[in-house]
Amino acid sequence: MPYSITVNGAVREVDVDPDTPLLWVIRDNLGLTGTKFGCGVAQCGACTVHVDGQPRRSCALPVSRLGNRQVTTIEGADGPEAKAVQAAWAARDVPQCGYCQSGQVMSAIALLREVKKPDDKAIDLAMNGNICRCATYVRIRAAIHDAAKALEA
Known part of the structure; x- marks a missing residue:
């Protein structure tokens, strides 16, 4: 069809x-x-x-x-949130195998469009269900905080 x-x-x-x-x-x-x-x-x-x-x-x-x-x-993916997330991901060297990263990035972009200064709880809630086989969750959270700070400037 x-x-x-x-x-x-x-x-x-x-x-x-x-x-x-x-x-x-x-x-x-x-x-x-x-x-x-x-x-x-x-x-x-x-x-x-x-x-x-x-x-x-x-x-x-x-x-x-x-x-x-x-x-x-x-x-x-485009716009200021996308650019900030992508830059933060690269700066924090977030991906290892990279398989989950497009989904992680898309979820992070959506979060930053809704919540300009997310705390750890908001990040964890928004990213819940995005599984990273390499367990880079600490770097993902740090990169989202970095992206939020970059968007403030």
């Missing part, structure tokens, strides 16, 4: 089954491979994208439920 979806600001036409998870549309049909498959049941966060600015697990979101909403993947 054909669907018209907006991904990273561009309207794209895809012909897929209504139950096809957004993750596979993004990766297989649109060729945007920054969003990763992790668990397939919305528990690990590797597949996190923004739907109308809110972090969503794309592995559990059927394309038929998107409607006219805007999807942003890691490839389309």
